[in-house]
Amino acid sequence: MASPFKTRNDRTDMPELPEVETTRKGITPKANQQVIKAFIVRNASLRWPIDLTLKQKLPGLVIQSINRRGKYLLLKTELGTLLIHLGMSGNLRVLPENTPALKHDHVDIVLENGYLVRLNDPRRFGSVLWHSANEGSVEQHKLLAKLAPEPLSDEFNGQYFYEKTRNRKVAIKSLVMNSAVAVGAGNIYANESLFMSKIHPQTMASKLTEKQCELLVNNIKKVLEAAIEQGGTTLKDFMSPDGKPGYFVQKLNVYDQAGKPCPVCGTPIERIILNQRASYFCPKCQKT
Template sequence: MPELPEVETVKRGLTKNIISKKIKSVQINTDKLRYPIDKAQLLSLKNKVIKDIQRRGKHLIIILEDNLQLIIHLGMSGVVKIVNTSEYNKIKHDHIILELSDDLNLVYNDPRKFGYWLVNTNKMPLEHKVLAAHGVEPLTDDFNAEYLISKLKKTTRKIKQTIMDNSIVVGVGNIYASEALFDSNILPTRASNTITKKEAERLVTSIKKILDKAIAEGGTTLKDYKNTEGKPGYFTQQLNVYGRANQNCYICSTKIESLVIAQRNTFFCKKCQR
C-alpha cells in the first residue's frame, strides 16, 4: 500500500506537471472503486483549472477553481500517471483518465480497486469525512515527544499499532512503522504506556528521519507502486528490517524476526530493540 512518502512523491510529481492545467475531458471506465463512483460529480470537473495539489496523510487533494476539490486515495495498488495525450494507449485497469490542456493525461490505474476518487464541494476540504478525523502530520512541529507521550500514556496497545493510528499521527504506514521502531531501538510489541519520554523523543526523531529519507528516495516499491513518471521508489534498498525475516540484522547479525500485529506483518531485531 502506498504510504506517506509514496503519496508525497506523487504529490510533488503532480505539482510539477499539472498546476494551471485545464481538465478538457473526464473518462470513467468503471462504476466502482472502493466506493461507487459519482460519475456526475467527476464529469462536472470538465473545464475546471487545477490550482494546487495538497497532501493530507495518504490522501492527495487536487484543488480546482470554483471551490472544488478532488480527493484521491491510492488504496493498495493505485498508481497516478502523467502521460502525453498523443502517446497514451489505454491499458488494463486504467479506470479514470483526465485529459488536460497542453497534451497531458492524468491516468489512474488500480488493479485491486481499493482506492477512491471523491469530489468535495465544501470550501474546507479537511472537513470532509475521510479527512476530518486525521491526527497530526508527522513531518510538522505538531508531532513531537510531548504530543506523542500524551497519546501513549492513555493506551496499552502495542506501540506499533499506536503510531499507525491515523487519528493520532497520520500516514505512518506499516513499512515505516517497522523501520522507525528499529531505528529508535524500540520493540514493536511494547505496550504504548510503557514508553518513556526519552524513548518517545527517539521515536519521533526516527519517524521524521525515516520518512524524510524515503521521500528523498522517491518512496518504497515492493510490488505495485510507481511515481507519476512510472518509476519505482528506491528506499527499498535502505530497509533495515521490513521484509527481511530470517536474514541477519545489519547491526548485530541476529536473525530478523517477524510476527503479525493488528493483521499487519511486523519485522524487528530482538537484540537491537527493547
C-alpha cells in the first residue's frame, strides 16, 4: 500500500518557517505544560483526515513540550506527539475556552486552564497528525525523517551545503527550497538570501564555490533570524496567535518588487517563473 503522505504535491510554503516559529512562541505560554480537557474536530477533512480516535486519546494528557521541526509544530504528550502543519492558509490562536467558533475553525485543543488552541484553515491544506510514542521518536515520522538540518543549527553550515551542491544540475533556488537539503527557506526567503549573496536564482547549484555556499548559508540564517525576531512576513492568510497579522518590518529587497529599483544599484528588479514559483532578482547584482 502506498504511503498516504505522498498523495499530494507538497506546495505548502505559506506560512513560512518564521511564521510557524512565531506561532510556536505565541501558543507556548498558555498551552505548554497544560492538561488537555477536550479535542474538538469540526471538520476532519484537512490535507489528510484527522484521526478521530484522538477525541478519546488526548483528554487528560499533559502537553509536555511545544517544539518545531521545519514547518511542523510538535505538541508532545506522554502517549505521543501531535504534528500540526499550517498548510497555506492556516493559523493557530490561543483563545478563551468559550470563544464561539467561526467558519473554518476546524479543530480545538481545549485546555483545563480555561483556554483553547484553535486551528483555523480556510483552504484546508494544513494537517493534524498523530505519532504514537510506541512508534519511536517523532523524528522518525515519515514527514520528518528526511528533512535537512534545522537552518539555524550548527549542522546547517557552508561545508554541509557545499557538499549538497556537488553534481547537482539544478537551479540553486530550487535546491535552496528542497527540504531534504535546506529547511525553512521558502520562496520569500530564498529570493532574499540569494539577492544578499549576489547569486542568480537560475545559477546551477554545482557551479557554486565553497565560499559562495558559506555566504549563502549565512544569509539564509540572517534573513530567517530577522523574520523570526520581527514576527514573520505579512501574508494576507497568516494570523499570529493573538489574532493580529504577522509582520516583517525589514524591507524586502527583491521579493514582489518587480520593476522597482534595486536597493543596491538602482537596476529594475526582474521576475521570472522558476519551477512554478515567482523568482525575483537584480540582473546587475545577480549575474548568471
